[in-house]
Each structure stands twice: as structure tokens, then as C-alpha cells.
Amino acid sequence: MPILADAWFIHAATNGKHSGPAELVRGEMEIDDLQPNEVLLAPLFGSWEGNMTHAIDRDPIDICEARGYERCVIGNSGVARIVELGADVTDLKEGQVVLMGAMDTDAWGYPKKLMAYDMPVQGLMRTRMKLRSDQVLPLPENTRHDLTRWAAFNVRYPTAWDNWRIAHGTFRLLINEEEFPRMNVWAWGGGTALAEAHLATLLGHSGVAIASTPERKELIESMGVKAVDRTNFPALQFDERRYKTDEEYAAAYRDSETAFLATVAELTGGLGVQVFVDLIGEPVFRATLKALGRQGIVATAGWKVGMRMKFLRAVECIARHQFIHTHFAPLSEARKAIAFAEENEWLPIIDERIYDFDEIPELAANYAAGKYRMFPVYRINGE
Numbered sequence: 001m002p003i004l005a006d007a008w009f010i011h012a013a014t015n016g017k018h019s020g021p022a023e024l025v026r027g028e029m030e031i032d033d034l035q036p037n038e039v040l041l042a043p044l045f046g047s048w049e050g051n052m053t054h055a056i057d058r059d060p061i062d063i064c065e066a067r068g069y070e071r072c073v074i075g076n077s078g079v080a081r082i083v084e085l086g087a088d089v090t091d092l093k094e095g096q097v098v099l100m101g102a103m104d105t106d107a108w109g110y111p112k113k114l115m116a117y118d119m120p121v122q123g124l125m126r127t128r129m130k131l132r133s134d135q136v137l138p139l140p141e142n143t144r145h146d147l148t149r150w151a152a153f154n155v156r157y158p159t160a161w162d163n164w165r166i167a168h169g170t171f172r173l174l175i176n177e178e179e180f181p182r183m184n185v186w187a188w189g190g191g192t193a194l195a196e197a198h199l200a201t202l203l204g205h206s207g208v209a210i211a212s213t214p215e216r217k218e219l220i221e222s223m224g225v226k227a228v229d230r231t232n233f234p235a236l237q238f239d240e241r242r243y244k245t246d247e248e249y250a251a252a253y254r255d256s257e258t259a260f261l262a263t264v265a266e267l268t269g270g271l272g273v274q275v276f277v278d279l280i281g282e283p284v285f286r287a288t289l290k291a292l293g294r295q296g297i298v299a300t301a302g303w304k305v306g307m308r309m310k311f312l313r314a315v316e317c318i319a320r321h322q323f324i325h326t327h328f329a330p331l332s333e334a335r336k337a338i339a340f341a342e343e344n345e346w347l348p349i350i351d352e353r354i355y356d357f358d359e360i361p362e363l364a365a366n367y368a369a370g371k372y373r374m375f376p377v378y379r380i381n382g383e
């Protein structure tokens with residue numbers, strides 16, 4: 001008997017590469033027979049994240065075109081229940097709840113490609129899927145936390161965990177805990193950056209996250225992290241070309257940057273930031289560097305608004321600033337992140353509305369229009 005799944009697809013562009021955003025289309029999908037090293041999964045809840053909107057926008061890549069698919073299922077963050085084990089799978093159980101850890105790794109165990117993003121494994125916006133047994137990460141048995149929260153934990157939190165591991169370790173090479181116990185850890189951006197500021201806060205550091213809406217600031221504060229209002233610095237969007245040619249823009253930028261650096265000085269007692277998590281990129285990078293204290297660290301795993309960075313080596317060397325770049329996490333670290341989260345409630349607080357499977361196109365439209373708080377979740381087979 002073939003295994004059938006109800007799924008939301010995006011289709012390949014019919015008239016070339018730049019034919020506009022994809023539509024979500026509901027359809028049936030036949031899944032190949034379960035192989036001995038695989039598990040059959042019923043995805044329960046998924047979390048809507050930026051990469052899914054990029055996939056729909058076909059920007060920066062058209063996933064169907066890149067993989068030669070006629071249609072594909074997106075979604076790489078969520079929780080699933082194991083419904084059947086392949087004949088050789090001995091370390092997992094039917095009924096167990098897992099996260100998706102599907103990725104191609106290099107010889108060091110680091111991710112090269114991620115499921116339903118740049119790796120040719122279809123995503124979880126469907127009622128059944130299968131993965132190799134080593135591509136799932138079991139949650140603690142009888143977890144005390146809601147599965148919807150774990151759905152939004154899946155990609156962003158292990159990313160934040162591993163980024164913090166390297167940033168924190170690097171800072172501790174420069175100055176030890178006795179000399180400087182409590183670091184100022186600031187974060188630009190959304191869910192992943194907030195996860196890292198929250199982690200630092202739980203570990204006793206002073207965490208700050210920057211956001212622009214009252215709902216997000218309230219969420220940040222409810223996690224014990226200090227919120228800084230991005231709207232106080234309205235022109236803090238650096239554009240080098242404009243800065244050189246448009247005096248009005250340059251003056252407004254400088255005013256916002258000065259106000260931002262005054263806020264940093266005030267909240268860090270003049271010491272500056274020790275770890276600045278910047279998943280935004282170009283528009284904020286100049287201010288990020290200026291906000292760092294001596295031997296401060298810029299930590300990144302993302303480039304929401306620009307990948308190319310420019311800085312003066314001499315200035316950064318003399319300041320002993322360090323630059324940390326990571327991508328998701330090795331599975332060994334993702335397992336540690338799960339254990340820490342269970343123990344310490346290091347988990348996202350998800351948006352109030354959970355979208356039903358039928359409502360996924362509405363969720364996609366709301367996300368694209370910015371109508372979400374931070375962690376929107378949808379239901380697949382979950383109750």
C-alpha cells in the first residue's frame with residue numbers, strides 16, 4: 001500500500017525564473033516505501049519562518065528550479081511523532097516525539113545543507129513524511145513543555161545555542177569569569193537573536209534584544225530580557241552610497257547612531273557590548289561595531305538584510321574585536337540545546353493564534369505582511 005500525505009506545495013515557475021511569488025497549492029503526495037534505516041513521521045506542528053517566505057517569493061533562490069522539482073513542500077522547523085520504524089531502527093520508538101535534524105554534514109559534523117531549504121529533502125507541511133533515523137532528534141520523554149513551543153524551537157534555538165557556544169568561548173579566551181563575570185549580550189533581529197539573548201540571560205548575563213513593536217517588546221521582557229525600542233533610532237539603516245551622496249540622509253543617520261550609542265553606553269555602564277548577536281547585516285553592522293566594548297564579539301548566523309560587510313582592519317584589530325560565524329548546529333550540540341531547554345524552560349513563547357492546516361495560506365500572507373509577533377505556529381496532525 002502506498003503511503004499518502006495531504007500536503008501544501010509550491011510549484012515551479014512556468015514562465016522562467018522571475019515569474020513572481022509562488023502560490024501554496026494543496027494536493028496529495030505519494031511517499032516511497034519505508035526503508036530499513038528510515039522512520040515514518042506524522043508532523044504535528046510547524047513553525048513559520050523567514051526561509052519559507054523566501055521560498056514562496058522565489059528569492060534569493062527558486063527552490064523548485066534549483067532542485068529541478070515540478071513541485072515541492074517547504075517547512076523545516078517543527079515537531080513530529082514517529083508512526084512506524086524501518087526494520088533496522090533500534091534506537092527509536094513508535095510514538096516518540098522528535099524534532100527534525102535533517103541536514104547534509106561535512107566530515108566535521110557541521111551542516112552544509114538543511115532540509116527543505118538547500119537540501120533535496122521535502123519539508124514538513126504535509127501529514128506524513130519520512131526521514132533517516134539519524135535525521136531526527138528525540139525530545140525528552142514526557143517533556144513538560146508544550147509541543148507547539150518545541151515546534152518553534154527546532155531551527156532557531158539550536159542555531160542560537162551553537163552560536164553562543166563559540167561567541168562565549170571566544171570571549172572567555174580574552175577575559176576570564178573572575179575578571180568580568182557578567183557580559184552585556186545584545187541582539188538585533190527576530191527569533192534566533194532573541195533566543196541567544198534569552199540563553200545569555202538564563203546563564204546570568206545581561207541580555208538585551210532590540211525590536212520595533214510593542215507586542216515584541218512585551219514578549220522580550222516577559223522572557224526576562226531587556227527590550228530596546230528600535231523606533232528610537234529611526235534612521236539607523238546604514239547605506240554607504242547614500243551616506244556619501246545624500247547629506248540629509250547622512251545627518252539623520254548620524255543622529256540615530258549617536259542616540260543608539262548613547263543608549264548602549266547608558267545600559268552597559270559605559271563598557272559597551274561584549275557579545276552583539278547581529279543576524280541583520282549591512283544596515284546595522286556599522287553601529288554594531290561601534291557598540292562593542294574592547295574585545296567585544298560580533299556573533300552571526302544570518303544576513304536578513306545584507307551579506308556583505310566592510311570594516312577597517314586596523315580599527316578592529318586594535319579593539320581586539322572578534323567575528324563569529326556559524327550555521328545551525330552539529331547534531332551533538334542540538335541535543336545539548338534540547339536538554340538545556342527542557343531543564344531551564346529555554347523555549348520560545350509562541351504567538352497566540354495557532355493556524356490550522358487549512359489556514360496555512362492565510363498564515364503565509366500574514367507573515368509576508370508582518371502580521372505576526374515572533375513565533376507563529378501551524379497545526380498539521382497536532383491536537
Ligand SMILES: NC(=O)c1ccc[n+]([C@@H]2O[C@H](COP(=O)([O-])OP(=O)(O)OC[C@H]3O[C@@H](n4cnc5c(N)ncnc54)[C@H](OP(=O)(O)O)[C@@H]3O)[C@@H](O)[C@H]2O)c1
Binds near residue numbers: 155190305
Ligand atoms: N544559519 C542558520 O542556521 C540560521 C538559522 C536561523 C535563522 N537564520 C537567519 O537569521 C536571520 C534572522 O532570522 P530569524 O528567523 O531569527 O528572524 P525573524 O524572526 O525573521 O525576524 C527578523 C526581525 O529583524 C528585525 N529587522 C528587520 N529588518 C531590520 C533592520 N533593517 N534593522 C534592524 N532590525 C531589523 C525585525 O524586527 P523588529 O522590526 O521588531 O526590530 C524582524 O522581525 C535570517 O536571515 C535567517 O535566515 C539562519
